[in-house]
Amino acid sequence: MAAPDLSVKLGSVTFKNPILVASGTFGYGAEAKQWCDIEQLGGVVTKSVSWKPRMGNPPHRIIETASGMLNSIGLANVGVHTFVKDKLPYLAKFDTKIIANIAASSAEEYRDVLEHIEAHAVENLAGYEINISCPNVKDGGLSFGTSVERTEELTTLLRASTDRLLIIKLTPNVTSVSPFAQACERAGADAVSLINTLVGMSIDIYTHEPRLNTVTGGLSGPAIKPIALAQVYQARKSCGIPIIGIGGIVTAEDAVEFFIAGADMVQVGTANFVYPDAGVRVASGLAEFMRSQKIERVSEFVNSLRVRAELKAAGW
Amino acid sequence: MAAPDLSVKLGSVTFKNPILVASGTFGYGAEAKQWCDIEQLGGVVTKSVSWKPRMGNPPHRIIETASGMLNSIGLANVGVHTFVKDKLPYLAKFDTKIIANIAASSAEEYRDVLEHIEAHAVENLAGYEINISCPNVKDGGLSFGTSVERTEELTTLLRASTDRLLIIKLTPNVTSVSPFAQACERAGADAVSLINTLVGMSIDIYTHEPRLNTVTGGLSGPAIKPIALAQVYQARKSCGIPIIGIGGIVTAEDAVEFFIAGADMVQVGTANFVYPDAGVRVASGLAEFMRSQKIERVSEFVNSLRVRAELKAAGW
Amino acid sequence: MGDLSSMTPVASGLSIVTKRHVIAPGLVTLRFHNPHIARSTKEGQFVNVLPKAGFLDPMLRRPFSVYWTEGDEAEIIVQAHGRGTGILAETREGELLDVLGPLGRPWMIDSEDYMTAVLLIGGVGVASMPMLTRALERMEIPIQTFYGARTKSLFALDHLQNLHLATDDGSEGYYGSNVMLLRSFLEKGSLESPKIFACGPTGMMRAAQSLAAEFGIPCEVSLETEMACGIGICQGCPVLNEESVFQATGRRYRLVCTDGPSFKSEEIVI
Amino acid sequence: MGDLSSMTPVASGLSIVTKRHVIAPGLVTLRFHNPHIARSTKEGQFVNVLPKAGFLDPMLRRPFSVYWTEGDEAEIIVQAHGRGTGILAETREGELLDVLGPLGRPWMIDSEDYMTAVLLIGGVGVASMPMLTRALERMEIPIQTFYGARTKSLFALDHLQNLHLATDDGSEGYYGSNVMLLRSFLEKGSLESPKIFACGPTGMMRAAQSLAAEFGIPCEVSLETEMACGIGICQGCPVLNEESVFQATGRRYRLVCTDGPSFKSEEIVI
Numbered sequence A, B: 001m002a003a004p005d006l007s008v009k010l011g012s013v014t015f016k017n018p019i020l021v022a023s024g025t026f027g028y029g030a031e032a033k034q035w036c037d038i039e040q041l042g043g044v045v046t047k048s049v050s051w052k053p054r055m056g057n058p059p060h061r062i063i064e065t066a067s068g069m070l071n072s073i074g075l076a077n078v079g080v081h082t083f084v085k086d087k088l089p090y091l092a093k094f095d096t097k098i099i100a101n102i103a104a105s106s107a108e109e110y111r112d113v114l115e116h117i118e119a120h121a122v123e124n125l126a127g128y129e130i131n132i133s134c135p136n137v138k139d140g141g142l143s144f145g146t147s148v149e150r151t152e153e154l155t156t157l158l159r160a161s162t163d164r165l166l167i168i169k170l171t172p173n174v175t176s177v178s179p180f181a182q183a184c185e186r187a188g189a190d191a192v193s194l195i196n197t198l199v200g201m202s203i204d205i206y207t208h209e210p211r212l213n214t215v216t217g218g219l220s221g222p223a224i225k226p227i228a229l230a231q232v233y234q235a236r237k238s239c240g241i242p243i244i245g246i247g248g249i250v251t252a253e254d255a256v257e258f259f260i261a262g263a264d265m266v267q268v269g270t271a272n273f274v275y276p277d278a279g280v281r282v283a284s285g286l287a288e289f290m291r292s293q294k295i296e297r298v299s300e301f302v303n304s305l306r307v308r309a310e311l312k313a314a315g316w
Numbered sequence C, D: 001m002g003d004l005s006s007m008t009p010v011a012s013g014l015s016i017v018t019k020r021h022v023i024a025p026g027l028v029t030l031r032f033h034n035p036h037i038a039r040s041t042k043e044g045q046f047v048n049v050l051p052k053a054g055f056l057d058p059m060l061r062r063p064f065s066v067y068w069t070e071g072d073e074a075e076i077i078v079q080a081h082g083r084g085t086g087i088l089a090e091t092r093e094g095e096l097l098d099v100l101g102p103l104g105r106p107w108m109i110d111s112e113d114y115m116t117a118v119l120l121i122g123g124v125g126v127a128s129m130p131m132l133t134r135a136l137e138r139m140e141i142p143i144q145t146f147y148g149a150r151t152k153s154l155f156a157l158d159h160l161q162n163l164h165l166a167t168d169d170g171s172e173g174y175y176g177s178n179v180m181l182l183r184s185f186l187e188k189g190s191l192e193s194p195k196i197f198a199c200g201p202t203g204m205m206r207a208a209q210s211l212a213a214e215f216g217i218p219c220e221v222s223l224e225t226e227m228a229c230g231i232g233i234c235q236g237c238p239v240l241n242e243e244s245v246f247q248a249t250g251r252r253y254r255l256v257c258t259d260g261p262s263f264k265s266e267e268i269v270i
């Protein structure tokens, strides 16, 4: 059989494979270059960028937990002006797609950042991922991410500013992700990505102080994969636009679970901290898996979960 | 210094220590007896009991995940009549407290089960834990657990039927646990316990079938501890009644984190499956810890998190 | 995870591995020092073992039949199947195993309804058979052993008796299934009032079940389901009862860890 | 976790442990085979090591200075501190280490501003000093080493030069802090245009910082912060810049993993 075709199409953009590296876990590309062949990735989602540079939170910013980690980086980023001046042109040199992740504290800031990037867009800029779900800064948009109305308004506003891919990144810290996915679809988003980190905390039992500078932070890594899968499945059942699955992916097998649950693409996050080329490994592992399973296109197993009829009937 | 005093008082009930074993993770006491000295536990929270016996879900009911597990037991239980006839009298023989956990699909069923147990109460029955948060049966009360109004109504109803401890067990699968904790307080609950399991899922990538019979199930174990801690802390900031902390506790150090975050007592769950005497180990480890830290009473470190002033001001 | 060593319960007997023997790639026996388990385990009982002591990922114990006991030492046979058994199979001599047991009910050998014990073994289902063989020998019950494996190199023949081997690839003994081999014996009527003790892959168990029904002979099958606790507190290991049993007992399921691992083949749905 | 072995990236060089040497209880050196790291590591650089290869709990790598290199082998010295280093310290010869590196910037040894290299070492801060010593020797820069430890048995003296030892318990050398010992030398002016290279506990680093300021001599300190990636992508290892540096660069923090681990002591807040 012919080598499997890993390419996937999202809106009008074709990615060479469905494996992206997640925002905040791969810098702006330059840092990991020595360890990871960026051009073997479907694309790079850049660290959340805001209008002004952000210094980030004071230490401690990261704490290890059981099969996971908490972070409270505080959206440390160079700001959109340096981003378009240095970071974007650097990534433009690589044969892979760029998705610019944006974080802000007001609808206007989101729009201004997006339009500023749009004005300096490079050829391989595929689109934008809107972070309305950062749990570890007070003005990180989670106020948007937990309100269906504000999510829909913001999506509508940003939709008007770009024809590139508009991806809304959803938070898992809600009772149900469905109305949020539906709001994004109504407002014209090209896709939703989920999940961002879960609110978590860790305490130093000798000092009685929180281990993270911000008391609570964002939980990520293998520990959260089952939760992420359930939310992707939930979103898939409730909206019609493409889904980018995120959460605890380390191996190709993990990624395949997300595809079966309904994700069209996936992002590899925390795993990059352990294996800087985790994304590339997942991509090549995926090719191997497809070959062994005689699957020619990723789309063949996207949203292919087999649920017994009586369970479907019972509403699962 | 004198040996630390581990006893804690909840309402009018004194427990010999603040370590309980969690519902569904210790059966009805008899099963683990060979491996665990039940009388060294603060108390036993029995497996959720409903009016009629429940056969439980078909296999597969449990799946291991990274530092955790998914379960879909389906509230398999003997039903309240066998419970009061066999299980309660058996546990009555032990010098420890019993908390009867109740699951139901209607407010009336909750009340009938509670009143039936109340009518057959044994002397060491401390009270009831109301499970409104089981994610793996369609009629397991999660419909109550995700509605503040129904939570408050149910609590009010049940409060009228008993003077024993009334503990409402909250779900983590909500945007914020605060309004639920407050509703329980308003309706006269003696305490809230949290967290129940998080909705999660796992997929067999070769058969494309969910690994659990019910597609999604409940995630528990060390993996969820950071989430549980954050929710206990959140609940502590928003309500005045005692809190029983649950989620991923394996060691005494884990338990201490929960006390510092604001829990008055804790429950050990999944750890019992790995170490049947995990609860006893946590209790004795806690005593050691208090001795080493020269702490005489658990209350000395309950809710003792040190948050820097500027963070408090910033709303953390 | 916090530091487990500080609180690992006695119940979970940390046991030092005294011998690791490789039978074939991915098939090893591990002998460990644990007087309680070595001296109290009965034929057919199992132990629940942490893939790696002190680590909670993998978090759950894995069940293994007790393969042999001698003095203060017990032995398990491990077939590398997935991550946990893969880790276990690599355990070195001198390392610690975290073992909980003995668990489950023994084989029902003292029933009156048979004179010849027929051990029907598929692959690593051999695990509980040496202990069973020893117990039957002590009761002076004649044994006939029908043992099937994928290929010659995968047989673990120690302590077994009156062997009739079968391999899928014909590399040893009968070319085909051990159930077919047993059937030919039953048809010849060459086994005097036999009772089948079966352990192996699901397919073999089902075949054994219908064979026993067809010839109207007693049959006991030892089942495998995933387990968390192994002691009856998690309800994670259900086996479906035959309708008749359900009607009689009101129980739809029984638990493999405490009601089993072995069951009368006519009472359950495999 | 899925099966990692199937996808462990090349970047994370699985390296076989060829020698484990116990210096004192909980203090060991691990030598491993890794040509890339052994041949390209410069003095002061570090590696990021998984506590147990193939396990993701503990999930994060732990940073360790490269203690020595020879041919295709590199060595780290591990002080058992918490769970991860506790596991690492128990690694046996023949086991695999998952090592990422070399990482970080080397010590700044070719600056013009000194003639005598003063190595100020506290405890396991010794880790990067043998490599530094070798590099300085090659440049024929005189070295004076002020090495403090809790007690005599905790010194790791291999490859070091011109030692002035100090112990908290007086069991060896100067009874007190190595910083006090160095101060006495500086007051006597017996060190010719010195530059301090310091690595040790926070307290010692602060003392070194103010000592250098007081005597107006250059000082470089090697810092420890928790790290996830070790390569600059997680932003988890910030060190606070001195106000002056912040004004000049607009950067409030630098990253210990890529901008460090060593910094000019006047430029950062310890």
Ligand SMILES: Cc1cc2nc3c(=O)[nH]c(=O)nc-3n(C[C@H](O)[C@H](O)[C@H](O)COP(=O)(O)OP(=O)(O)OC[C@H]3O[C@@H](n4cnc5c(N)ncnc54)[C@H](O)[C@@H]3O)c2cc1C
Residues within 6 Å of the ligand: B063, B064, C046, C060, C061, C062, C063, C064, C065, C066, C076, C077, C078, C079, C080, C081, C082, C083, C084, C085, C086, C124, C127, C128, C223, C224, C225, C226, C227, C261
């Ligand atoms: C009573 C009993 C006795 C057993 N005796 C032996 C023995 O002596 N030798 C031997 O090699 N194997 C034996 N098994 C099977 C062995 O327990 C499984 O192969 C093992 O649990 C698989 O774990 P894993 O991590 O390698 O596989 P994975 O598939 O990675 O495990 C994932 C999860 O599924 C569970 N699981 C997967 N397959 C099985 C299975 N067949 N049975 C039970 N749980 C499973 C695991 O315990 C784990 O919780 C026995 C099983 C039972 C129930």
Ligand SMILES: Cc1cc2nc3c(=O)[nH]c(=O)nc-3n(C[C@H](O)[C@H](O)[C@H](O)COP(=O)(O)OP(=O)(O)OC[C@H]3O[C@@H](n4cnc5c(N)ncnc54)[C@H](O)[C@@H]3O)c2cc1C
Residues within 6 Å of the ligand: A063, A064, D046, D060, D061, D062, D063, D064, D065, D066, D076, D077, D078, D079, D080, D081, D082, D083, D084, D085, D086, D124, D127, D128, D223, D224, D225, D226, D227, D261
């Ligand atoms: C650049 C650098 C070089 C180092 N070189 C050495 C060395 O050569 N020998 C040596 O013994 N130690 C060295 N350390 C310290 C070593 O990395 C820590 O002792 C180790 O990470 C502690 O892990 P743990 O799991 O035992 O402790 P735990 O406290 O259980 O670890 C919990 C988390 O905190 C982090 N952490 C805790 N203490 C430290 C610390 N002091 N520094 C960094 N992260 C920490 C861990 O990495 C882990 O992520 C170095 C640290 C850095 C930053």
Ligand SMILES: Cc1cc2nc3c(=O)[nH]c(=O)nc-3n(C[C@H](O)[C@H](O)[C@H](O)COP(=O)(O)O)c2cc1C
Residues within 6 Å of the ligand: A022, A023, A024, A025, A047, A048, A071, A073, A075, A101, A131, A134, A169, A195, A196, A197, A219, A220, A221, A222, A224, A246, A247, A248, A249, A267, A268, A269, A270, A271, D234
């Ligand atoms: C250290 C760290 C920093 C992160 N920064 C961002 C960010 O800036 N913007 C964003 O949208 N998500 C950010 N995330 C979330 C990840 O992109 C991802 O959604 C989450 O970590 C879950 O995936 P994982 O389990 O594979 O890491 C960050 C995660 C981590 C661990």
Ligand SMILES: Cc1cc2nc3c(=O)[nH]c(=O)nc-3n(C[C@H](O)[C@H](O)[C@H](O)COP(=O)(O)O)c2cc1C
Residues within 6 Å of the ligand: B022, B023, B024, B025, B047, B048, B071, B073, B075, B101, B131, B134, B169, B195, B196, B197, B219, B220, B221, B222, B224, B246, B247, B248, B249, B267, B268, B269, B270, B271, C234
């Ligand atoms: C197998 C299993 C069965 C459970 N059954 C119940 C139950 O019947 N009623 C209930 O209120 N909680 C039940 N729980 C939830 C636990 O009581 C506990 O809230 C949860 O597992 C989190 O704690 P842990 O991480 O320590 O296990 C069950 C959990 C598990 C793993």
Ligand code: FES
Residues within 6 Å of the ligand: C226, C227, C228, C229, C230, C231, C232, C233, C234, C235, C236, C237, C255, C256, C257, C258
């Ligand atoms: S394994 Fe837990 S009840 Fe059988």
Ligand code: FES
Residues within 6 Å of the ligand: D226, D227, D228, D229, D230, D231, D232, D233, D234, D235, D236, D237, D255, D256, D257, D258
């Ligand atoms: S450790 Fe990740 S940026 Fe420094």
